[in-house]
Amino acid sequence: MDEPDTTAILPEEEEMSTDASSGRKAESGDRNPGRPPFACPRFVSVEPVLFLSMFSLVLQVPLCTQYLWDRIGEDIGYNGTKQGGGCGNTSADVDPLQKEVETSTAHWNLYINLGGFAVGLLTVTFLGSWSDVAGRRPVLIIPCLGLAIQAAVYLLVMYLKLPVAYFLIGRVLSGLSGDFNTVLAGCFAYVADTSDRSSRTFKVAVLEACLGLAGMLASIIGGQWRRAQGYINPFWLVLATNVAAALYAYLFVVESVPSDPSAKLLTTRHHKAVFRLYSTGGETSEGGKIFQRYKLWLYTLCFFLVVTVHLGSRELFVLYELSTPLCWGPALIGYGSAAQHLTYLTSLLGLKVMQRCLADSWVALVGLASNIAGLAVISVATTTELMFTGYGLSFLFMTATPVIRSNLSKLVGPSEQGALFATVSCVEGLCSLVASGLFNSLYPATLHFMKGFPFLFAAILLLIPAGIIGILECQDRRTDNRESTTS
Template structure:
């Protein structure tokens, strides 16, 4: 029997039930395209890739910030233990070091984010025809090379400006946001509308579980052996992510061998998606929904990225004066909210619409940030972390809503645009909050958290 001219992807995934109102329109590919091996789909697919990658990010982030603190403290002749000076909230040298660390965090992150902003959009659209697996493997290798550069700088005590080189290598290969986008696109390829929100939430929970483990391990390990040894684990997990993607992740789309990587058509696909609302567009309202949900995603993730970038600085300095172990527990408490959000989402979706679940997440986020605004003791800080219990229920709902607005053949372009927005969120959030923090230290140390809680009112008023 001859092979049919077209291959219906969702028929392979969902069987003969295709065609109900809860499922998307059929996506077809030419007969010359290589048929994807749908028979090798498993219950666990890209989750380990995201787990390993997030583990490495969560382990490296606090280590890097604390390394910069210690490095600048030594250069300035400041007591690296910070115990005697930390009790004085008016120590000008400590404030100079805080400002210097915040600014260098900003400069180094900018290098990776700007390159990622250029690279990620067309890579995602390209993956609609070239496959998802390359966008899991290449960024993992780029992150591994970044870690190699960081290790060289730490071992040889090169100027901290060389950290920028590592971030640029990671950025040009797609960075973590490319892995994130590819993972969510893969889930969109292999799930139906009814299960998509929860499948997306499972990926979000992988972010939290890996971050929690990395935070606990990193704090204790750094206290025992310093900054360099844990970085070797960062390198190992990034290589493991690339190896797992190569060996165990099956392709989820039909691969067109003739597709070119460097083509303006990939950017045109993104432009068409947002200018017309996609092939499933039913009019202007459909297009506006796409834009409004994207803007909500921008605000929510921007606040998450900005606040996460200053939590460690907030805890290192007076009056808290936390050490590496407490910082690890604090970061673990933050990432534990990913798991509690998954459980909360599973329970709440039984009796509430997705939009109401997102609003509960926003209320949780705002409540936690308001406590951080006035947190000057360790119990208050952990109270703030506790109130962030459901703060991660918002983003999976928005991702799922966006995914349901476009056709299966546009999922790569959509999640490429979301990755682009996420990169911009990290860029803007990191820039704004790292700039606000040193500028407001003299009158209100927790002002950035208050600012974040206020601007979350924007998506709160939009999501329905």
């Protein structure tokens, strides 16, 4: 029972008789139609899909925020510069027009994201659970195409200088296809299909590191490119990378579960599977015990809080850096975002090292402490040096999410992985919705007394998952000690 789902197709464990063009055993071909035209490179599976999708997302988000800032500023007649001149580290009152631009940009970010996330929250529930019977490949291809359509709509808005409200159309179309959250769900479910319990945490962390590497490269490229050529040319790269991700998934990714081409997408079966999982609790093979369902709920709450803080603070970094007193330009914004995403790689390295002497839960607590320290410093950052110090202190902040994802996966049986990751995808969509609404509303509301208050608030929120994870780990240790004593 410690092995992954026996129905999963593990490319790395195929025998020599495996059909090389399909990457799967010949006898499973009838059960798993839709073979990729080419075999996936060895030791690589869905990582390129996640890398390309994340690259396009990180390239797009700051460009979109800066476009909104400039476009709204142009509409209301704000001519303040972001480097010296009208923006500096002074104690004078902030230009009322700048405050209006900040507030309007934050609100439009909120409206655009609410539109996409609200639709995506419904779609990802169907797509995530549907992949358990229809296969993982479709839920990798469909959302990538939706993200490409969104980029095309954004390009149209920029070329024709349409009102920024038209960005909503692109976000809603992307939400209907499942949005980036479905790409995440498909990739992490794929890893759960093709890994055993002992290696799962690190393999999940590798996917998280792909997110960081893609984000770091996109941040550097986007900042420099935006300064040199404006918004439109970088957005063509956003469109191209999403199309490339969909093509890679179609051409190279080997299906990891037996797929049923007749599986229905719009059915209540997907919701019932999630309900059964969280109402009865998942089964684990460790000693034949049944884990109490409250652990599923508590780990899901931890995941919700950690991801909400991550997404919410990330949305505000560009706004915080653009305005007084930091007054960063496109290049510094790119370097700052690169520093933030570099922590994905340092977190992967830290997780690998700490796993040698610490249990996964204690590794997660170290990561949360790193994140809290970084956010606390950023909340009071008034200089470039202090801002980068905050990024530096967060160098282990991404060790928490792979541990939580892995722990959730280990709490359920092999046949429940699809329902679990459908739920995690839904929660991640809810995180985006709550983060966008909460932090984009909190930022303008607290400008008058503490500009960095949302980051301080985020640091305080992280104390909750830290306490939950610590308590659950202590309970597990006591239970194990008691059982070893009685035996």
